[in-house]
Amino acid sequence: xxxxxxxxxxxxxxxxxxxxxxxxxxxxxxxxxxxxxxxxxxxxxxxxxxxxxxxxxxxxxxxxxxxxxxxxxxxxxxxxxxxxxxxxxxxxxxxxxxxxxxxxxxxxxxxxxxxxxxxxxxxxxxxxxxxxxxxxxxxxxxxxxxxxxxxxxxxxxxxxxxxxxxxxxxxxxxxxxxxxxxxxxxxxxxxxxxxxxxxxxxx
Amino acid sequence: xxxxxxxxxxxxxxxxxxxxxxxxxxxxxxxxxxxxxxxxxxxxxxxxxxxxxxxxxxxxxxxxxxxxxxxxxxxxxxxxxxxxxxxxxxxxxxxxxxxxxxxxxxxxxxxxxxxxxxxxxxxxxxxxxxxxxxxxxxxxxxxxxxxxxxxxxxxxxxxxxxxxxxxxxxxxxxxxxxxxxxxxxxxxxxxxxxxxxxxxxxxxxxxxxxxxxxxxxxxxxxxxxxxxxxxxxxxxxxxxxxxxxxxxxxxxx
Numbered sequence: 001x002x003x004x005x006x007x008x009x010x011x012x013x014x015x016x017x018x019x020x021x022x023x024x025x026x027x028x029x030x031x032x033x034x035x036x037x038x039x040x041x042x043x044x045x046x047x048x049x050x051x052x053x054x055x056x057x058x059x060x061x062x063x064x065x066x067x068x069x070x071x072x073x074x075x076x077x078x079x080x081x082x083x084x085x086x087x088x089x090x091x092x093x094x095x096x097x098x099x100x101x102x103x104x105x106x107x108x109x110x111x112x113x114x115x116x117x118x119x120x121x122x123x124x125x126x127x128x129x130x131x132x133x134x135x136x137x138x139x140x141x142x143x144x145x146x147x148x149x150x151x152x153x154x155x156x157x158x159x160x161x162x163x164x165x166x167x168x169x170x171x172x173x174x175x176x177x178x179x180x181x182x183x184x185x186x187x188x189x190x191x192x193x194x195x196x197x198x199x200x201x202x203x
Numbered sequence: 204x205x206x207x208x209x210x211x212x213x214x215x216x217x218x219x220x221x222x223x224x225x226x227x228x229x230x231x232x233x234x235x236x237x238x239x240x241x242x243x244x245x246x247x248x249x250x251x252x253x254x255x256x257x258x259x260x261x262x263x264x265x266x267x268x269x270x271x272x273x274x275x276x277x278x279x280x281x282x283x284x285x286x287x288x289x290x291x292x293x294x295x296x297x298x299x300x301x302x303x304x305x306x307x308x309x310x311x312x313x314x315x316x317x318x319x320x321x322x323x324x325x326x327x328x329x330x331x332x333x334x335x336x337x338x339x340x341x342x343x344x345x346x347x348x349x350x351x352x353x354x355x356x357x358x359x360x361x362x363x364x365x366x367x368x369x370x371x372x373x374x375x376x377x378x379x380x381x382x383x384x385x386x387x388x389x390x391x392x393x394x395x396x397x398x399x400x401x402x403x404x405x406x407x408x409x410x411x412x413x414x415x416x417x418x419x420x421x422x423x424x425x426x427x428x429x430x431x432x433x434x435x436x437x438x439x440x441x442x443x444x445x446x447x448x449x450x451x452x453x454x455x456x
Contacts, residue, residue, distance in 0.1 A: 011324050012296050019277060048324035111205070112423060114326060114369055116400045118206045118248055118453040140206065140453040142279060144326040144369070161205055183279050183301065185243065185456050 001199055003027040004039040008055040010046035010079055019182025023193045033063040041199040042067055046079030050090035050104065050147065053083045061097060068099065073173045073199045081169060081176030082149055090147045100169060100176075102150035109162025114146045119179075121167055124155030131168060131175045132156055133194050139187050141167070141179035148178060173198060206453040207417050207445070208248040208424035209438065210281075210402060211431045213238055213272075214255045218264040221255065236271040242431065243276050245438040246456040250276060251304070251372075251426060254284030255347075261285075266298045273299025283331055283372070292319045296327065304372055306331040307345040310352055310359070313366055320367030328370075329402075330363035332356055334389055335376040341389050348376045356389065357396045364397045371401045372426065378406030382430075385412055390420035402426050410444040417450045 003020060005027040007013055013029060020027045020043070027043065030036050042064060046052060056064075068074055076084050087096045088104035096104075107113045118140045121132065132139075148165035151158050159167035159178070169176040175195060181188035213220045213235050220235050239250055252272060254265045262285065273280055282295045283304025292303045303323075309316050309330050320328045333348050334341045334356040341356035352359070360371050373393050375386035385406045394401040400423035403416045407427035416422045431438065442452040 012301075012327070014297065014299055015273075015301060018273065018299070022277065047326055112398055112400050114399065115205065116326065116370060117208050117423065120204065136455070138455075140455055143205075144279075183277060185277050187455070189277060 001025060001196070002038060002040045003043060003199070004030045004036045004041070005043045005045065006036075006056075006060065007031045008046070008052070008060065010052035010055075011048050013045055015180070015182045016043065016045045016077065019189065019192055023189055023196060025196055033059040036063055039067070039072065040202075041073040041075070041195070044074065044076040044080030044083065046077065046083070047144070048079065050079065050082060050088040051094050053079060053096065054091075054094045056083060057095065064097065068172070068174050071173050071202060073195065073202060074175065075195050076176035077182075078145060078178060078180060081166075081178050082147060084169065084174065084176050085149050088147055099174060100149070100152065100154050100171060102152060104147045104149050106147050107162050107165070111162040113162075114144060115161040116144045118142055119159050119161060119167075121157035121159060124151070124158045124166065124168065125153050129156035129168065129170050130198055131170055131177070131191055131194050135187060135190060141177075141181070141184040141187055143167075143179045145178060149176075173202065204451045206248070206451045207422070208402075209413070209441065210249040210251055210424050210426040211238075211242045211247045212251045212253055212404070212426050212428040214253050214428060215265065215268055216254070216256045217261050218268050235268050236275060239272040240275045242438070243278060246442065246453070247278070247431065247438050248453055249279045249281065249424070251281045251283065252300075253304070254282070266294060269295060269298040269300055281329055283329070289315070289318050289322070292323070296323060302327050302329050302369070304329040304331045306333065309363065310343070310345045313362060316363055316366040316368050320369070325367050325369035328368050329372050330360070330368040331372040331374065332359055332363075332393070333374045333376050336386075336389070341392060344376060357392055360393045360397050360401075364399045368399060370399055371397060373401055373403055375405035379404070381406055382408030384408060385416035385420055385422070385425065387415050387420035390416055390422050394421040394423070400424060410441050413441060413445055414448045414450060417445065418448070
């Protein structure tokens with residue numbers, strides 16, 4: 001199973017590698033799209049500012065779009081989930097992939113931002129989520145972010161911090177999580193296992 | 204709803220966990236990787252490794268400890284103590300830490316906060332503030348509580364947040380190691396003044412102390428060491444107690 005972890009310069013990938021390794025994968029950290037040929041799945045990690053996703057514009061975007069069209073599983077984590085949408089108020093001049101409708105927005109309300117800590121995953125509109133299979137509604141996951149994606153038809157889980165946002169999305173074989181499964185204890189490892197199960201069934 | 208976090212702190216010297224009373228008189232309390240794994244299993248929300256001596260030899264041992272701890276830990280890991288430069292921060296993050304905690308070095312050169320945040324993101328930067336009650340309110344001390352700084356705790360916390368810190372770790376020197384309760388007044392003063400989460404530290408002795416710091420101290424997280432290390436109160440018991448008191452807790456793990 002060739003899991004490609006895209007290193008586009010948005011933060012530290014050590015924990016994501018460890019998480020995937022713990023559930024039996026041997027992820028390959030790749031910086032250039034040419035090196036991703038033959039991948040069975042893509043993981044798009046990322047922490048920090050939305051402008052960092054500008055490095056995904058161009059060749060990576062083409063590679064990922066083609067992969068999604070072929071049905072190759074894709075998992076976006078944190079900034080990787082946000083990038084699946086049209087863009088973000090955090091960086092007006094940087095376009096997202098646009099696979100999912102809407103723009104990411106800054107969290108607000110009578111709450112502290114960034115949203116840091118464990119919060120619950122409530123049921124979203126997307127039914128029978130494969131990513132969340134086996135997890136009870138209201139399971140806790142670890143978040144750390146200031147911007148978030150809008151709730152929509154693809155939302156597999158919704159979390160509220162001041163306002164509700166999409167904490168997990170699922171469209172075909174493309175998945176996204178706003179939290180960090182690699183830092184969410186056994187709940188997070190279960191989601192990574194579920195993702196690998198999707199990758200396996202499609203090979 | 205966002206849960207309040209319980210953070211276990213491992214004070215580490217030369218690869219061993221120790222815990223001091225008012226930063227003095229250290230005694231050994233166990234193997235860090237073993238403790239980390241236990242906390243992971245018992246439902247602690249986050250782990251902080253604090254290098255309490257930070258000598259040159261100790262630093263190499265620390266990196267080994269971080270590697271060993273992070274290999275078995277799937278909850279957030281923060282590391283602090285003796286981080287002076289961007290290179291120090293990088294080495295610690297490369298070894299497997301998710302966050303670095305900056306203290307004296309950030310006071311000496313506040314731009315370090317921004318430098319680390321630009322590369323790793325604000326979520327990776329904690330500014331640790333050691334505060335003590337004095338004639339001028341809540342005073343800030345650096346170098347393990349030995350050197351008094353010109354600025355107050357609230358002003359420094361605000362500046363740290365402005366410069367890109369993602370969280371504040373606020374330790375009461377007066378209460379540290381005393382088990383007489385957190386300094387809720389100090390915690391509330393800082394927590395109410397900054398938009399970022401504040402972790403309260405110093406003084407945990409009973410479950411009631413945790414309820415106080417969350418409910419009246421407005422803490423977003425509470426950090427303790429010995430109360431967890433010696434199994435005096437199992438993490439689950441503490442969480443159940445706090446949940447019943449109306450403090451939102453993560454109860455599934």
